[in-house]
Amino acid sequence: MNEKLALSDEILLSISKPERYIGGEVNSAVKDLSNIKIRFAFCFPDVYEIGMSHLGIQILYGLFNEYDDVWCERVFSPWSDMDSVMRENNIPLFALESQDPIKNFDFLGFTLQYEMCYTNILQVLDLSGVPIYTKDRTWDDPIVIGGGPCSYNPEPIADFFDLFYIGEGETKYRELFDLYEKSKEEGISREEFLYRCSQIDGIYVPSLYEISYKEDGTIESITTLRENVPAVVKKELCLDLTNAYYPMKPVMPFIRVTQDRVVMEVMRGCIRGCRFCQAGQLYRPLRERDVKTLKEYAITLLKNTGYEEISLSSLSTSDYTGLNELLEFLIDYCNEHKVNISLPSLRIDAFSLDVMSKVQDVKKSSLTFAPEAGSQRMRNVINKGLTEEDILRGAHEAFLGGWNKVKLYFMLGLPGETTEDIEGIGDIANKIAVEYFETVPKEKRNGRTIEITASTSFFVPKPFTPFQWASMNTKEEFLDKASITRKGIMSQLNQKHIKYNWHEADASMLEGILARGDRKLSTVIYNVYKRGCIFDAWSEHFKNDIWLEELEKAGLDPMFYVKRERTKDEILPWDMLDCGVSKEFLWREWETSKQAKVSPNCRQSCMGCGGANYGVGICFQPKTGV
Amino acid sequence: MKKLRLKFSKHGPIRFLGHLDVMRYVQKAIRRAEIDIKYSEGYSPHQILSFAQPLSVGSTTDGDYMDMTVLSCDSIQSVMDALNGAMNEGIEILAITELPEKCENAMTSVSAAEYVISFREGKEPKFDLSETFSRFMAQAEIPAVKKTKNGEKTIDIKPLIYNYEILDGNKIHVLLSAGSSSNLKAALLTESLFAFAGEEMKEFAAKFNRLETYLSGDDDKGHYVQPMIPEKMSEVSFASADGVSQGKIYV
Numbered sequence: 001m002n003e004k005l006a007l008s009d010e011i012l013l014s015i016s017k018p019e020r021y022i023g024g025e026v027n028s029a030v031k032d033l034s035n036i037k038i039r040f041a042f043c044f045p046d047v048y049e050i051g052m053s054h055l056g057i058q059i060l061y062g063l064f065n066e067y068d069d070v071w072c073e074r075v076f077s078p079w080s081d082m083d084s085v086m087r088e089n090n091i092p093l094f095a096l097e098s099q100d101p102i103k104n105f106d107f108l109g110f111t112l113q114y115e116m117c118y119t120n121i122l123q124v125l126d127l128s129g130v131p132i133y134t135k136d137r138t139w140d141d142p143i144v145i146g147g148g149p150c151s152y153n154p155e156p157i158a159d160f161f162d163l164f165y166i167g168e169g170e171t172k173y174r175e176l177f178d179l180y181e182k183s184k185e186e187g188i189s190r191e192e193f194l195y196r197c198s199q200i201d202g203i204y205v206p207s208l209y210e211i212s213y214k215e216d217g218t219i220e221s222i223t224t225l226r227e228n229v230p231a232v233v234k235k236e237l238c239l240d241l242t243n244a245y246y247p248m249k250p251v252m253p254f255i256r257v258t259q260d261r262v263v264m265e266v267m268r269g270c271i272r273g274c275r276f277c278q279a280g281q282l283y284r285p286l287r288e289r290d291v292k293t294l295k296e297y298a299i300t301l302l303k304n305t306g307y308e309e310i311s312l313s314s315l316s317t318s319d320y321t322g323l324n325e326l327l328e329f330l331i332d333y334c335n336e337h338k339v340n341i342s343l344p345s346l347r348i349d350a351f352s353l354d355v356m357s358k359v360q361d362v363k364k365s366s367l368t369f370a371p372e373a374g375s376q377r378m379r380n381v382i383n384k385g386l387t388e389e390d391i392l393r394g395a396h397e398a399f400l401g402g403w404n405k406v407k408l409y410f411m412l413g414l415p416g417e418t419t420e421d422i423e424g425i426g427d428i429a430n431k432i433a434v435e436y437f438e439t440v441p442k443e444k445r446n447g448r449t450i451e452i453t454a455s456t457s458f459f460v461p462k463p464f465t466p467f468q469w470a471s472m473n474t475k476e477e478f479l480d481k482a483s484i485t486r487k488g489i490m491s492q493l494n495q496k497h498i499k500y501n502w503h504e505a506d507a508s509m510l511e512g513i514l515a516r517g518d519r520k521l522s523t524v525i526y527n528v529y530k531r532g533c534i535f536d537a538w539s540e541h542f543k544n545d546i547w548l549e550e551l552e553k554a555g556l557d558p559m560f561y562v563k564r565e566r567t568k569d570e571i572l573p574w575d576m577l578d579c580g581v582s583k584e585f586l587w588r589e590w591e592t593s594k595q596a597k598v599s600p601n602c603r604q605s606c607m608g609c610g611g612a613n614y615g616v617g618i619c620f621q622p623k624t625g626v
Numbered sequence: 627m628k629k630l631r632l633k634f635s636k637h638g639p640i641r642f643l644g645h646l647d648v649m650r651y652v653q654k655a656i657r658r659a660e661i662d663i664k665y666s667e668g669y670s671p672h673q674i675l676s677f678a679q680p681l682s683v684g685s686t687t688d689g690d691y692m693d694m695t696v697l698s699c700d701s702i703q704s705v706m707d708a709l710n711g712a713m714n715e716g717i718e719i720l721a722i723t724e725l726p727e728k729c730e731n732a733m734t735s736v737s738a739a740e741y742v743i744s745f746r747e748g749k750e751p752k753f754d755l756s757e758t759f760s761r762f763m764a765q766a767e768i769p770a771v772k773k774t775k776n777g778e779k780t781i782d783i784k785p786l787i788y789n790y791e792i793l794d795g796n797k798i799h800v801l802l803s804a805g806s807s808s809n810l811k812a813a814l815l816t817e818s819l820f821a822f823a824g825e826e827m828k829e830f831a832a833k834f835n836r837l838e839t840y841l842s843g844d845d846d847k848g849h850y851v852q853p854m855i856p857e858k859m860s861e862v863s864f865a866s867a868d869g870v871s872q873g874k875i876y877v
Contacts, residue, residue: 010746024638024716026654026713254650
């Protein structure tokens with residue numbers, strides 16, 4: 001039996017959730033080191049329970065471990081109690097499977113899912129004993145590579161990374177591993193290796209690009225430093241999703257994690273084109289998995305894991321063309337095998353309500369609508385197709401079906417937002433309550449009543465969206481808007497049935513700075529880390545004052561990143577990257593949004609975003625017309 | 627339909643799992659092993675599965691138990707084999723037996739547990755274990771400070787220690803009352819011993835391995851405890867225990 005643990009019994013017994021650090025989970029990969037040429041440490045820079053809920057890590061972990069010469073292991077951010085213990089006792093950060101120090105690995109890969117994890121990256125590097133800056137690393141250190149949504153503007157963290165992988169991980173890692181093995185055999189320098197990496201499609205080597213700035217702080221030019229380094233690195237895309245690798249034996253955490261179920265990705269990409277949504281652009285074009293394959297996957301995944309729940313994952317599962325057939329099959333199979341079906345991101349309509357009534361306890365579950373904006377005008381601005389009529393019709397059907405809990409999600413601070421748009425939030429919540437009272441007569445309520453929860457988050461413009469040029473609201477504006485929303489709800493006839501939640505504004509501001517930030521921010525990130533900032537995504541750990549102080553010390557104005565509307569000719573920090581959607585298309589969408597006009601989705605008609613260049617997916621299917 | 631009792635061991639890193647996580651782990655293993663376990667009725671059915679006695683995080687065991695009800699199986703041995711095949715190293719099913727239909731479940735029938743308490747390197751007691759333990763047991767009452775929801779309270783643990791011996795001069799082998807009515811944790815016994823010896827116990831000094839879990843009964847010779855699967859018992863070898871047959875120890 002493997003008794004090897006990096007931590008002593010005394011430490012494991014004195015910290016919270018020791019199961020985060022012991023490895024050994026069912027389906028985790030243990031390999032014989034004598035056959036291994038590449039040791040890859042895959043890091044989700046947040047706590048174990050969050051990281052282990054992420055599908056991407058399961059896919060790449062499984063894929064890498066299919067290779068005989070590669071052993072991929074996992075590492076997560078040690079929680080704050082463990083962080084202190086490791087520093088006090090000089091314990092180097094280790095990978096879960098082998099419990100060996102990260103420092104000895106060939107690669108250290110980070111998946112970058114949200115901006116607020118940036119200080120955690122430095123924590124992982126620091127605890128591993130790996131130099132923070134790429135310029136200070138030698139062959140004694142792992143190659144530090146990043147991927148995932150935030151790698152589409154990696155500039156604030158560019159100085160900390162050797163490489164970024166732009167796009168979907170299924171395609172180019174084998175080529176990268178082969179190059180690594182060859183380079184090691186040849187004995188070339190690390191610098192030369194990084195240069196050769198830049199010749200692989202989808203690999204961005206930030207140290208090979210120099211950024212110069214104008215006096216006003218915007219970018220003067222982006223220059224490549226060596227011959228043949230691509231001026232623009234284009235996103236990698238998995239062309240055949242049905243036949244792509246999918247992890248049939250996902251690692252199963254001992255502890256209850258956020259996503260405690262089988263996750264089956266039914267498709268990748270989205271036809272909708274909501275203008276605030278980054279994922280909707282990054283994963284274009286939409287590609288579906290074959291329904292027959294998914295039926296087989298479901299059975300195998302459930303058998304291999306023993307999970308009692310399966311979740312269908314995608315950006316908008318209602319748009320999956322085989323959904324009806326897949327659900328019919330799953331409902332039969334899952335009833336027989338005592339498995340629950342979880343259906344996030346389903347649009348509420350007669351079909352989905354029928355399905356949900358078969359797989360959920362109606363009395364306990366709530367309906368979720370994401371109108372995202374309070375008025376139709378604003379919903380047109382953001383290209384969210386959902387109308388008030390859709391919502392009220394869905395709610396009506398749901399109330400007839402026995403539901404009485406409704407959750408509503410909105411954003412505040414959308415471009416061009418007016419007080420009327422914001423007040424619309426209270427109106428729509430009230431109309432839903434009215435709909436309930438009209439639909440369900442008193443004698444049928446059985447002592448229950450309508451419960452509406454409206455939540456608002458603050459809009460943060462993201463790169464590679466039509467709103468990448470937009471002005472973001474300031475903290476004061478956000479809080480004013482939350483206050484207008486609250487008053488709007490309080491003035492409603494049915495206000496006692498409506499609960500209102502809003503997010504903190506400070507964290508949204510920082511997210512806004514980092515999302516569209518440039519390389520000048522790396523010093524700030526390093527300095528706040530040195531002053532103790534980690535787990536910024538956790539409100540109890542987030543230290544806004546330190547961030548503001550360090551921004552000021554570095555001579556950087558938060559408003560430059562947040563409030564400033566960008567012009568068409570401005571060089572954006574992420575202009576050396578190409579997510580497959582053209583800048584011209586995004587600008588057209590930005591202009592259309594200003595006229596409060598919607599654009600058709602990819603199934604109705606092609607808007608010429610550029611995704612068709614990949615030659616696959618929705619772009620090559622017949623259109624239904626508008 | 628069969629009611630089954632399974633004996634299992636737990637060693638290695640998996641000892642750091644909390645009791646609820648061990649249960650979740652076993653529940654999923656049962657599903658992977660495709661054991662035809664019975665589920666409860668209702669909207670969110672759960673497996674008919676119960677564990678005899680929780681084990682504290684960090685402790686190991688060679689004699690823990692769970693009960694489950696299966697709707698069908700080829701043989702009880704096949705259930706044990708399938709389950710062992712579906713689990714990682716760490717937890718192993720050691721024995722299985724079929725229970726009579728009317729039988730108290732594992733949790734309510736526990737009445738004693740046997741442990742070996744050893745000490746981590748550098749944290750061993752400085753006092754002579756054999757000599758001190760004899761004096762400790764010779765007290766008319768053995769006080770121990772038990773932490774409860776309402777603060778601390780001192781109880782007499784002497785009646786809860788059924789049997790004891792010192793092994794190799796450095797390990798304590800004990801049979802302690804267990805179960806819902808009067809449970810004595812091995813950790814509490816150890817703390818009480820150190821307090822008696824007037825020595826401060828270092829943090830995490832003691833290691834606990836549970837050897838066996840017992841239920842109780844009465845026969846013409848008196849009140850006894852007996853391993854929950856008597857015919858598959860690990861060797862019970864208290865020097866002072868007499869008349870042992872089928873693992874019965876009279877207390």
